[in-house]
Amino acid sequence: GLNEALHTVISEVSHLLGLDKLRDLVMGAPKAMPLSLHSEIVAYLLHQVYKPVSERPEETIGYKRLDEFDREFISVFENEKTGELLVCVRGSKLDFQSIKDDVKILAGFKAKSHDLDEVLDALEEKFPEKKYDITGHSLGAAYILTELSEHQSHMDDIMLYNPGSSPFQDSDYLKELANNPGIQWFMNRGDIVSHGLYQQFDNTTFQNNVHLAPYTYSPLTSHGLTQWYDESINK
DSSP: HHHHHHHEEEEHHHHHHHHHHHHHHHOOOOOOOOOOHHHHHHHHHHHHHHSSSGSSSSSSTEEOOOOOBBBTTEEEETTTTTEEEEEEEOOOOOSSSHHHHHHHHHHHHOOOHHHHHHHHHHHHHHHOOOEEEEEETHHHHHHHHHHHHHHHGGEEEEEEESSSOTTTTTTTHHHHHTOTTEEEEOOOTGGGGHHHHHTOOOOOHHHEEEEEOOOOOOHHHOOOOOGGGGGGGGG
């Protein structure tokens, strides 16, 4: 992972110096998949899961929350017209479990959530004939990636925003995940947290499965969920 880590550092320094923006102006920005209204809706619903369970909306923008599946960092929403299910897994907050798992990923290990596994088992038991969409942000996306071997056959759309990864993770493992044709990735090139995966995309994946946010200088904004949807989406 040393070469990958060096590449990540160089990329972030280049971003902070504005060299990547200059390169885009001279050579053109990389071409990736355009964003869609559906991806904005998903990002908005995912952002609601950062609220305490008691403050999450019971109904919003055509979806209702199935509160029996609520966990501190998970909620399941059902489309009120189509019945489609969406599992939302938020990222880190300043709690011990999140910090511990973030450090594990940074050090090159995987982070698995038993709560997520239990929720997916329960959802598949209640809706055995129905596939569900799933989305995650940051650490939540990293949790989802560890569940693919067991649960991907039950998943439909997999939409991961700014997924947590590290250049110190096994490069073959990252390359296999990055080029999984069943995953749609939502990335910002200024986001150092997801760069471990970003540098493993092949050309086919980049053209068909990667969505890029507009250029943002701030590293914090580059990792945030609000860059993925318009503020007026719930009005």
